[in-house]
Amino acid sequence: MADLDLIRGAIRPTLVRMTLPMMMGIVSLMLFNLADVYFVSQLGTREMASLAFTFPVTFAVISLAIGFGIGTSATLAKLIGGGKTSQAAKLATDNLMMTFLLVVFISVVARFFMVPLFNLLGASEAQMPFILDYMDMWWFGAAFVVSNMVANSSLRAKGDTKTPALVMAVSSAANLILDPLFIFGWGPVPGMGIQGAALASVTAWMGVFVYVVYILFHKYQLLVVQPPQLKRILSHWVQVMKIGIPAAVSNMLTPIAGGVLTALVAQHGAEAVAAFGVGNRLESLSLLACLALSMTLPPFVSQNFGANQIARVEAAYKGAIKFALGWQLIVFVVLFLLQDVIAGAFADSSAVEEPLSLWISVVPLGFGMQAVIFLSASTLNALHQPMQAMRISVIRLFVFFIPLAWIANYFAGLEAMFSSFVVANALTAVIAYFRVSRLLKRKAVVNQ
Structure with missing residues (x-):
């Protein structure tokens, strides 16, 4: 996996070989979070509620980490x-050091405002x-969780998605073992x-961080010993943050919009x-699958962008879009056919089962368009x-999603609001696709 040639290798097999390990890695992260929730729930309601209160703060830091990772991957891969x-190598070294020091500083200051x-x-x-x-x-x-994400992004920029996936799996397994122990x-x-x-998570993060470094x-020589030079360090940091900060802000917008949508749904009762x-x-x-692809497509795009291989970038992007639309259509059909079974399995009462079945029959129709949006x-x-x-x-969240959901809910109720999610995704996907296509055409003309 580490020897993949992103510039000359066949596009589809390369993306497949990069994406499959990331799917396993994402599943591992889901299990990581579920382990914490499950074992803390055994302590009692107070502890479980207390853990829930920490989610907005920890999610903000994770969003920062995701943004830094996106900036790192795009800059390094180019x-x-x-x-x-x-x-x-010089940029990767300075970036990882600055990330670690910045989050240490944030952690020290944050303690005074808890x-x-x-x-x-x-x-x-x-x-x-x-x-x-x-x-x-x-x-x-x-500092270790954020630095881990940045270090893993450095590996993905190199074309190695197997090691980051392994790191996610190992940290998840370590957390699962250490949670009940601690x-x-x-x-x-x-x-x-x-x-x-928290100690179980910290221990797992520290262990895998040492391995990734x-x-x-040793393997990629992407970390080097170099004298500290403030001008060079700040220059590298600015390059990464030009992409990292907008990406982090984008991630933070999602839970804000989610809170508004939840408030609208709450008008229809606790069951809804x-x-x-x-x-x-x-x-x-x-x-x-599409989330994993959205993590492996950027290194491919950035490396080929750096090599002025715009035709390969366009082919990879359009191939990813075709896969997303086809795959998510299959997922929708499966969910639609099994909606009663799924609703019965996840709902603890008929009052919950009815709106859940309604959600399953409508909202997943827009998942293909949603995948187009985040791939774009x-x-x-x-x-x-x-x-x-x-x-x-x-545009997706505050021009289409929230206004359309409010209008649909006000005039026609819950089913119309769920349908508005599909419409919002479709409208945004069209805009996103044409923006990327237009940008690629401009870059292709410049390179001619």
């Missing part, structure tokens, strides 16, 4: 594709000690409750909210057009 391997922040989020006085126990330990390891205790290891869940240094929550989890699983956004980031990618996210 340099590697252009044959500038020495410059790529109480007012969680009070603002609505945490009760009884929940606050559990929240602080968890977050004190989580902040200790935050939460409940065993033998000489004392039970630490909710803080043990070793691979980057429960069905909507299950639907969101089904959405993640249904889009798994990832391609724009890879082509060093982060503001265009961010505009697509803003």
Whole structure:
């Protein structure tokens, strides 16, 4: 996998070989999060509610990490594709160091604002000690989780998706083993409750971080020993952040819009909210293959962009779009045919089963278009057009999704609102596709 030639290799087999390991890696991350939720739920309702309060804060940091990773992958892959391997190694080294130091600084400062922040989020006085126990330990390891994502993005920029997938799987397995050990205790290891869940995650992150740094240094020479030069470091940091910050902001917009949509759904009762929550989890699983492709397409695009192989970029992008539309259509048909079985399995009452079945019969029809949107956004980031990618996210969420959902809900109710999700995805997908196509045509003309 590490020896894939992204510039000269056959496009479809190369993308397939890169994407399959990432699918396994994403599943591993899902299991990582489920393990924390499951074992903390065994402690009681207070601990489970306290863990839920930490999600907005930890998600903000994860969004920052994803943004930094996107910026890293796009910048490094372009340099590697252009044959500038020495410059790529220097940038990768400075970028990883600055990422680690920045998140350490954020972690130290954030500790002073935890109480007012969680009070603002609505945490009760009884929940606050559990929240602080968890977050004190989580902040200790935050630099490792962010740096891991950046280091894994460096590997993907090189064309290696097998190692990042392995790292995700190993960290997930380690977390699964350490969670019950640190939460409940065993033998000489004392039970630490909710803080043990954070310690298990931190320990897993630290372990895999050491391994990834070793691979980057010894196998790929993407980390080098070099004298610190402030001008060079800041120049490299700015290159990455030009893409990383808009990408991070785009990721942070999604939960904001999700909160608004949840509030609209809540007008139809708790059962509708429960069905909507299950639907969101089904959405993640249904889009798994395309999500993995959206992580492997950018390094391919950026390397070929750096090598001025625009025709290969266009072929890869259009091939990814065709796959996404065809695959998600198959997923929709399967979900539609099995909607009663799925709704019965996930719903704990007939009151939840009815809106969930409605969601399954309507919303997945737009998943193909949704895949087009995030594949287009990832391609724009890879082509060093982060503001265009961010505009697509803003258009999708705040021009189409929320206004159309509000109008449909106000005039026609829940089913119409679910249908509006499909319409919003379709409209945004058309805009996204034509923006990418137009950009590629311009670049092809410039290279002639």
